[in-house]
Amino acid sequence: MDTLDTREWLLTNGLGGFASGTIGDARSRTYHGWLMAALNPPGDRTLLLSHLEASLEIGGQVWALGTNFWQGGEVSPLGYRLLQDFQAHPYPCWQWGEGNWQLKRGLWMPHGWGKGAQNQILVRYTYQGTEAAVLRLRLLIGDRNFHHQQSGDAETIFTQVPHPQHLDLQAMHKDRPGTPWQLAWSAGEYSVDEFWYWNYYYPEERRRGLGDREDLYSPGYLTVRLQPGESVTLLAQVGNNIKLLDFDAAVAAEHQRLEKLFAGIQPQIKISESLWAQLLRASDAFIAYRASIDGPTVIAGYPWFNDWGRDTLIALPGLALATQRYELARGLLDTFGRYCKQGLIPNTFPDSDSEPLYNSIDAALWWIETLGLYLEATQDWDFLEQHYPTARQIYKGFTAGTLFHICRDAADGLITWQGSGIAITWMDAVLDGEPITPRQGKPVEINALWYSALCWLSAWAQRLGDTNRAARYQQHAHTVERSLSKFWNRSQGYFYDTIAPDDRPDPRIRPNAIIALSLQHCGFPEQQARSVLQVAKQRLLTPYGLRSLDPQDPAYQGTYIGDRHYRDRAYHQGTVWSWLIGPFVRSWRRFYPNEPLPVDLQPFLDHFQSQACLGSVSEIFDGDSPHSPQGAVAQAWSVAELIRILV
Known part of the structure; x- marks a missing residue:
C-alpha cells in the first residue's frame, strides 16, 4: 500500500468485548486494540492486549511490519508499505510481502455467552517463502478503561x-490489582524484555478534541522459527486455565452458529448472498450478554457506546423481528418490561446493584410499539397476557403523571413534559448543563407514539376481554387523533416539531415528523403525510439518511467536526442520522405505495462494504455533501434499519 489506509475493522464477542483497528494496522483511536475485554459483561471494558509488533527476518535481512503514529507526527515503522492485501471477511486478514516471501495474519474473537464465557482473541501468522524465516512478536499491553489512555509511571x-x-500477566496499580490474563502460543520461545513504549499518538482522538497520547508496556517478545507453509497461533484470554484453540475450528464454529441462526432469512430486495450474509453478521455483532440481568442486551454502537433502552427498542425490529430471532426479541422485551418503573422504561441498564436511569420520555412508548410488532409477527398471546399489566402501568404513568413532569394534557389528550437542564427525547445532547435541542412541551413523534400506543392498548384489551379499558383506550386514541391536527403547519406543508408548554409551536423542519408517520398506527391525514414526505425529500433526505435540521435553518451546522462543544452543537442541528432512512422508507411505502423510492440504497450499501468500518454502518454523517461518515463507526439501529428495509 502506498498510502496508510485508516478505514477500520471490528470484531465482537457476544459479551460486549471487542477488537478493532485500521486496515493499515496503525492504531488511530483510544478504542483500537486486540483485546478490549468486557470484565462485567457488557461493561467494564478494559484494554489488555493492544497488539503484537511484528518483524520478519530472512537470510539476515529484517523487515519491520508494524505501523504506529507517534507524538510529533512521525509514522514508524512503515510496515503498511509492505501490505499487499487486506480482507475483512470472513475475518480480518492482512498479507505483507516483498520479493519471494509473504506473511499473513488473521484475527478472530470466539463468540461467548453466559456467566462462564471468556473474553478471548486468536491470532494466527502464516509464512510462505523460499527459505526459513524468524518471526518476532513483541507484546504491547495495557490495563485501562477503554475510554481512557494509559500513562507509564511507577504507580x-x-x-x-x-x-x-x-x-x-497482571498489572498492579497503586490502589488496586489489575486484571489477570494469559497469552498462549503454539510455537516459539518467549524472552522477558521489559520496558515502556512512550508517546503513541491517536489522530482520531485529536480530531475529536480528546486526549490523544498513550504509553504501552512491553513485557517481552516471542521468537518463532518458521519454515515455508508453517503457522503459529496465539491466544489471549482473561482469567486462567488457558487452552490454545484451533483457529480454523473457531472460525468454522462461528460460521455454523450464524448459519443456523439465520437459516432461511432472505431479503426482498435483490442483493448478493455474500453481502446479505455480512449484513446479518453485522446485526449479530450488537447482541451481547448482560451479566446483571443474566440475559440479552444490545450494544448501541462501537467502539464507545454501551447498551441503551431507546436504541435497543428502535433497533429490535431490524435486529430480531426482520431476522426472525423471536426468542431474542422476547427476551429483550421481557427484560425491559421487568424494569418498568412509574410508567417509564430505563434508558440505561444497571451494572451489578446500581439503579437504572429513567431519563427517556420515549423508551416506554417504543417498548409498546415494539411489543406490538413482536405480537403481530409471532401471535405470542401468552406473552401479551404476561406483560399487559406493564403496558397498563405505562398508560397510567403517562396519564396521571410521572418523572420529568411527563403527563397527559387534560385539555387535548397529548403528552407533554417540562424540565430544566435535561433533554429526554432522542435528540438528547446536553452541553454544560444546557440542552442543545430541549424540545420541552409536546414533541410530534412522542405524541405519534402515544397515539399508536393507545391503539395497541385498545386492541390488546379487547383480545384479553378487558372491554371497559378497551373502550377507554379507544376513546383516548380518538381524542389524540383529533389533537394531532395542532401539529399541522399549513404554511410549510409540514408538522411543527414541538408545541412548547406555553403553546408556541416550533416550525423548524426536523425528521421527527417522519418518525411520526412511520409507526404502526398513524393518526395523521394522508394528504398531510404526503406533503410532509415531499418536504423531507427536498430538505432532509440524503443518500445516507435524514438531516436532523433543514439546511435553510439559521441554526443548521453541516459538518460534525472539532471538539466536544462543537460536535454536541452539531449533533442534532443538521447532522445526518443513518437510522432515519428506515422511517422515511416505511412512510414513503405507506403513503406513496405505487411510486418508486426517491432514494438509491446503493450508496448506503457501498458505505457498509467499503467505508468507515468495513462491514457496518456509521452512526451519523455530515449534513453537507459529500456527507462524510462520522461518530461511532458501527451503530446498531443503523444496521437494523437497513436490514428492515431490505426484508
Missing part, C-alpha cells in the same frame, strides 16, 4: 510469570 507495575507455552 503501575506489570507482573509476568512465563511458562513453556504460555504467559501469565
Whole structure:
C-alpha cells in the first residue's frame, strides 16, 4: 500500500468485548486494540492486549511490519508499505510481502455467552517463502478503561510469570490489582524484555478534541522459527486455565452458529448472498450478554457506546423481528418490561446493584410499539397476557403523571413534559448543563407514539376481554387523533416539531415528523403525510439518511467536526442520522405505495462494504455533501434499519 489506509475493522464477542483497528494496522483511536475485554459483561471494558509488533527476518535481512503514529507526527515503522492485501471477511486478514516471501495474519474473537464465557482473541501468522524465516512478536499491553489512555509511571507495575507455552500477566496499580490474563502460543520461545513504549499518538482522538497520547508496556517478545507453509497461533484470554484453540475450528464454529441462526432469512430486495450474509453478521455483532440481568442486551454502537433502552427498542425490529430471532426479541422485551418503573422504561441498564436511569420520555412508548410488532409477527398471546399489566402501568404513568413532569394534557389528550437542564427525547445532547435541542412541551413523534400506543392498548384489551379499558383506550386514541391536527403547519406543508408548554409551536423542519408517520398506527391525514414526505425529500433526505435540521435553518451546522462543544452543537442541528432512512422508507411505502423510492440504497450499501468500518454502518454523517461518515463507526439501529428495509 502506498498510502496508510485508516478505514477500520471490528470484531465482537457476544459479551460486549471487542477488537478493532485500521486496515493499515496503525492504531488511530483510544478504542483500537486486540483485546478490549468486557470484565462485567457488557461493561467494564478494559484494554489488555493492544497488539503484537511484528518483524520478519530472512537470510539476515529484517523487515519491520508494524505501523504506529507517534507524538510529533512521525509514522514508524512503515510496515503498511509492505501490505499487499487486506480482507475483512470472513475475518480480518492482512498479507505483507516483498520479493519471494509473504506473511499473513488473521484475527478472530470466539463468540461467548453466559456467566462462564471468556473474553478471548486468536491470532494466527502464516509464512510462505523460499527459505526459513524468524518471526518476532513483541507484546504491547495495557490495563485501562477503554475510554481512557494509559500513562507509564511507577504507580503501575506489570507482573509476568512465563511458562513453556504460555504467559501469565497482571498489572498492579497503586490502589488496586489489575486484571489477570494469559497469552498462549503454539510455537516459539518467549524472552522477558521489559520496558515502556512512550508517546503513541491517536489522530482520531485529536480530531475529536480528546486526549490523544498513550504509553504501552512491553513485557517481552516471542521468537518463532518458521519454515515455508508453517503457522503459529496465539491466544489471549482473561482469567486462567488457558487452552490454545484451533483457529480454523473457531472460525468454522462461528460460521455454523450464524448459519443456523439465520437459516432461511432472505431479503426482498435483490442483493448478493455474500453481502446479505455480512449484513446479518453485522446485526449479530450488537447482541451481547448482560451479566446483571443474566440475559440479552444490545450494544448501541462501537467502539464507545454501551447498551441503551431507546436504541435497543428502535433497533429490535431490524435486529430480531426482520431476522426472525423471536426468542431474542422476547427476551429483550421481557427484560425491559421487568424494569418498568412509574410508567417509564430505563434508558440505561444497571451494572451489578446500581439503579437504572429513567431519563427517556420515549423508551416506554417504543417498548409498546415494539411489543406490538413482536405480537403481530409471532401471535405470542401468552406473552401479551404476561406483560399487559406493564403496558397498563405505562398508560397510567403517562396519564396521571410521572418523572420529568411527563403527563397527559387534560385539555387535548397529548403528552407533554417540562424540565430544566435535561433533554429526554432522542435528540438528547446536553452541553454544560444546557440542552442543545430541549424540545420541552409536546414533541410530534412522542405524541405519534402515544397515539399508536393507545391503539395497541385498545386492541390488546379487547383480545384479553378487558372491554371497559378497551373502550377507554379507544376513546383516548380518538381524542389524540383529533389533537394531532395542532401539529399541522399549513404554511410549510409540514408538522411543527414541538408545541412548547406555553403553546408556541416550533416550525423548524426536523425528521421527527417522519418518525411520526412511520409507526404502526398513524393518526395523521394522508394528504398531510404526503406533503410532509415531499418536504423531507427536498430538505432532509440524503443518500445516507435524514438531516436532523433543514439546511435553510439559521441554526443548521453541516459538518460534525472539532471538539466536544462543537460536535454536541452539531449533533442534532443538521447532522445526518443513518437510522432515519428506515422511517422515511416505511412512510414513503405507506403513503406513496405505487411510486418508486426517491432514494438509491446503493450508496448506503457501498458505505457498509467499503467505508468507515468495513462491514457496518456509521452512526451519523455530515449534513453537507459529500456527507462524510462520522461518530461511532458501527451503530446498531443503523444496521437494523437497513436490514428492515431490505426484508
